Amino acid sequence: MADSPLYAGFDLGTSNSAAAIFDGDQVTVIRNAQGGAVTPSVVRLDKAGRVTVGARARRMLEQDPANTATEFKRLMGTGRAIEFPAAGVSRSPEALSAEVLKALRADIADQRGVEIARAVISVPALFELPQSAATSEAARLAGFERVELLQEPIASALAAGWREDQGGAWLVYDLGGGTFDVSLLETRDGLLRVVGHDGDNFLGGRDFDWAITELCATKLGGRLARANPAHANALRTLRLAAEDAKIELSRSPRAQVSLQGPLVIDGDELEVDLELTRDEVEAACRPLVERSLEVCLRLLANHGLAAGGIAKVVLVGGPTVMPMVRAAVAARLDAAVADGLDPMTLVAQGAALYAATAGLDGRAAKSTTGSTGRRVWLQYPAVSSDLTPHVVGRFVGGAPPASVTLARGDGGWRGTPASVSPDGGFITTVTLVPRKAQQFTIEAVDAAGATLEVEPPSFTIVQGVTIGDPPLPRAIGVALASNGVQVYFERGAPLPARRTFRHKTVETVAKGGTGSVLKIPIVQGELAHAHLCRLVGTLEIPGAEIKDTVPVGSTVEVTIELDRGGRMAARALVPVIDQVFERVVHLLVPEADPAALDASIADLRRRLQAARLDSFQRRQVQAIERLDKIEARLAEAEKDIDAAHGGDADAAQKARRGLLEVDATLAEVELAHQWPQLENEARSIAIIATSQIGAYGSDAEKKLLDEVLAAIDAARAAKDPAELERQVHLARRLATAAYQRNPAAWENYFDDAASEVSTSTDLPKAEQLVKDGKAAIDRGDTEALKRIVRGLWDLQPIDVAARRMSFDSGVR
Template identity: 35%
Template sequence: MSTIDYGIDLGTTNSAIAVLRDVDTEVVKNNDDRDTTPSAVWIDRRDRLYVGRVARERAEVDPANTALEFKLRMGTADAVSRFAASGRELTAEQLSAEVLKSLRGDVQQRHGVDLSAAVITVPAAFDLSACEATSRAGQLAGFASTPLLQEPTAAAFAYGFQRESDARWLVYDLGGGTFDAAVVQIRDGEFTVLTHRGDNYLGGKLIDWQIVETLLLPELQREFGLDDVRRGNPRWASVVGALKLAAEAAKIRLSRVDAAEIFVEVDLGTGQREEFSYDLRRADVERLTEPYLVRSVNLCRRALAEANLTPADIGRTLLVGGPTLSPYVRERLKDGLGIEVDHSQDPLTVVARGAAIFAGTQRRPAPVGPVAPGKVTVALEYPPIGPDTDPLIVGRLSGSDDFGGYRVEVVNHDAQPAWRSGQVPVNADGIFSLQVVALKGRRNGYRIEVTGPDGTAVPASPDSFVYTVGAVETSPLLTNSIGVGLDGNTTEWVLNRGTPLPAHGKVRLRTTVEVRRATGGGMIRIPLLEGEHPRANRNRRVGMLELVAHQLASDVPEGSEVQVRLDIDTSRLITARAYVPLLDEEFEEVVALRSEVVETVEELSAAVDGELQRLSQLRERQPKTGSVVAEMALFRIDSEQLVAEMATLLAAAEGDADAAATCGRRLLDLRAAIDEVEDALEWPEQAKDAESLADEASRIAVRMGDDHDRRRIDEAIAGARSAIENTDSRLLTMYTDEIRQLAIAVLDRSGQLDVLIFNDLESRRNDFVDPGLGTSLLSDGRMAMARGDRQALHNINVRLRGLLPVPPPPPDPFSTVRTG
């Protein structure tokens, strides 16, 4: 094979591998003759490791030695699973590697192929650190090459690979632990992902936990008279784990029936196992599913709005992921979005199939080594899959010092009749180009024939290649903005969301500490963030850019410049370089990617309490302002039941690392949602203050400024009014700051600024710590004003400010004074 051809869906709950056959895909079945393998690992007391169905089943009776759903912890700082009986500890990427090894083994058994390369899919919402961890898992599993592909893009490949007409789709990918919504366009045989929204902590497992915590545990406690049986209590981990797996299985059965019995034998600490049964009804599951569907639909709507599209612009919603098998999910999606749903593909394997199609576009690395005497090596540059029926093939021969007189011919023996390109001359450097004819609906195989100057055949390696007419992705997009966190809780963006990949970006920063090489003191540490929020702590910290003292040739003083360059490839794998101009040194690989669970349960609890208090205060303000935008933001918080979910996650976080991680992510969501309410409530006041400031600054410019002042202030006022028209709070803040500074500069130049400051300080005379000195200075100040001595007045203002208990920042002249 000249192309990779195998694609893997590495899922939270189940994983699958598929291969591209001609223009069709085949899912490789495992030892159980099933299309999917549970993403589960069990290690027994004799240190034997099992993957798949056996491990999944052991989770019910031996949770202390079983790991599930570890995909959600990929790339996080604390991602270790401990196996009690064997004493082993494995990270999330090591566990994922075991699943990948199992899938490789299935290919070896079914196809006799020792697989060295495969495409692996990741959620589009995955953090950079999680993508890097996935790539490392591939290496641990023995793969030499593992290009990463976003899951919604893979699904679109499966649905539209051989499609010839243009289309625009919404990919709705609700998996076991993650959710992605992507707007995909096919035009002239090329895919484009227009926009994306997603959530790494939204999936079917949340519904499973709701069934357990809302329905099963209360009934279990009532029936057996138990106390404190809850998720997060280590004493009941085995019971809760068994109920979770039973709830998932029953939920799946409810896709076809109205009720499903849950029957579990549980150890309640009495020395014998007790039988627990519960009749789970579809209506109950639908009620518990609703908040998560609302959240997913809201993300879909945001994706459409960002692409400037409405549901009427979308042809179909493509369903991906096991939870979309539910009739309720399908009906709710159709009603909620008004778009016809398409479930023509198996939602459990569609991502693996799409990954296999994409793998057909990825060439295997050519072997490196000396060319055998009498042979030539052929290196080709062309897309193995593309929309063209007559693609251009560019190649280069190696193995001779001079290729003058050589010719190349390409032959397709599968065509009827056989097709030949005719002999094409090769230049002295071995370079040639030609066009081939490709048939639709099949994989076209071509043989390469090389002849020497005397017309004799020369053996070539490789001596064949393939090309398929089909839809391809033009360029993947960066799904989250990437930036660095700075002092003052601000963010400096390096690469913006939606940037085509591969890409690079640069940022110039200043150190805030001195780094002393001799003593090893100090370190340049720059948080790497993903998100869209201007406040640094509202984004996800996914790593750290670090320069330590021993790397530096000499000391670096505080305030020194550091230039950082970030490079990100099509798999969203990132590298970073730092250049220190003072030293004229560049440092490579200075980024350590690792998403951090930064808060303990106690810190999470305190943070949640603070946000709920802020939310309560904003609820009281909203009716007084009548802000419709704030009301809608509050409705979204309520409809998605963020507050109730936070309470449930907090209760489970103490003994459940997954619950703690999800709680931390939901806290970011809640903060951002409350920020939206707060901004909406403050907007009318902000806009009103901006208009007043603009009027006052305009009068100052007319009375005291020159033509240049008036022009610059008018331009800033026009920008502010445009921001008001577009309800852009951040832009309005920027323009109002500019207007204020320009007007203050005019006041200062005219001599009026110190007069305004003096009048403000005089109004605070009762606060002076030395009233006698204050009275004397005020008298001197009035005399300085009378004789027009600006410098003396300025010096007196400085001394008066020093008499205040806590010297305030320079007063805003527009808050206390209006020129007439």
């Protein structure tokens, strides 16, 4: 086994996967047994249950498609099993991904003699939590001891920025097999920062292949339809040929699509021998490239930049090899495309570099049993852009040494002795040589100057570009019974992160009640309404597991934790019964049933028509343009729903997400139609807030109100309804906080709440609270009155329809 650390990174791609290792000096892409730098993400199970992975399996895609699976990454986290009829078994997408990981790991073992136990695996930046959890599961199934997940654009950025530290903003354009990610980055002083990212979770090389396949199908007379399950085999065969043609057209202006045997369409045999030109293929794929470029320009605009505002663009992913993609990116973004980087393996290289940053030595953890040295726990950056980073240590077990001295392995530097405190702690710095991995030895001496053995005796630091904590790609929160969202982590929050909020239950959970379950849905997304966000898990408090009945209005403390790779853990503490619940169920991408998709698209079409009519009547040109785009997205979703009816589960997921996005955009347009009401509301809340804060607010609140009023003006000027709604909400909160200092405020609140007592969810309790409230007013006990009013609020009913939309949330 190698003595120095070896860091491993894996790019588990939709179409192709790759592995790379970093030894502290060099990043090496691992070649597979066939000599390829990338391994097709294809798995075959034959009749005997034997597993074949990679290029050999890909060759069987055409001959034995029923027992050969590909693109299973797009189904990760959906809980959908893939059938292998010859062997009579089914496998989850996670299990198939595990086979790919095992193959890549075996390649490293063959070439480097090291069984990799710990590694970094890349995931698309816009992967949802269930998809990330599924990737971790794949790693566990493949036998990894520990893995960290890394967002693909960060991996590419790290690999692209590793050798050169040129400052300024730049873009990583990552068009993978199944997803598109774009990241805006900045490098300064050896530090890489992700300024922001955006993407499309369902745009990738596969869509290019389908566009070319459809072009071929049209040339063949238009008899093949994705909606027809009987055409699935013929389409699969044609698609493989289309994929080969796409690769050939990257090098030459023409390509031939010829199949060895005839295609069978509705019982008829059809010989396929077509010629495709680069112009035809580019025309077919141009709308997809345009879609990706719109995402890039949106990202730049969100950060105050425009085309021409970036120094360079790094291209990642197979489809970026197409000359048309390179040319379109350079032209529309008005930036140079970086040369000399391999778009197919850059992600794996970056993952390996990141493994070093995370201190994730690929070798299995060494046992220290039998070591006689004094044990020291060390904290130091495994990769540092700083030339003089700190090293913090603490000796544990036995008397600590008097001092420690660190010395660099090359003999070029030796630190001054750092004294060790009586409780074993010490802090010192080391001096690094730029762009190198360097080992430091730890020398410890006791008070008499005698040398002491230390475990571990040395450690390694690599000097180079480092990256700050990865940002969370999408906000995460808890859906409330009112269909609102309590945001726990904003988009861009540094990972890892952990937050706790207190909620109140909206119904009683009876002890022992088998059907009684309190749900706490966890959602991902930036929208204010829960139903427009994505449900990524549900914490459950089941009646069958509670020690005692949990009455309505009880406090629940919910904690959500995210690790550096965005993996989530959540728990709910219910203080009234002193019990903790940690089981997050349904951590799955929701099912996309074609019938439900049909109903959903019909409803969206009705809303679209109403919004269009309204926009015409109001002569809102901008809104009409947005509605046209929605129309185009609906048409696209319709094609996917057709394919879903034909049995394409991936297309069904794509349609589900597409419709969710359309729903959110439509909601924004509908909100814009309420502009006059919104403006009136903004005006009245501004008056109320100014008067309440003028009377009862602190100086700080006055300053904050000034900021909010300025933001309201800006939102009105920009005619931005979503922003105006947000600022109105802030102004209302400020006014409420100030109003509550009014001596009569709580009595007024009490009168309001008491007048609605008959609708309470627990009438006897509410009536008792009203009685207690009157007594509190009589004795002038404002603190007690506050508690009573809050208790009455907690007993107010929740709108049933709103609760249904918020995934049946049981908390407010």
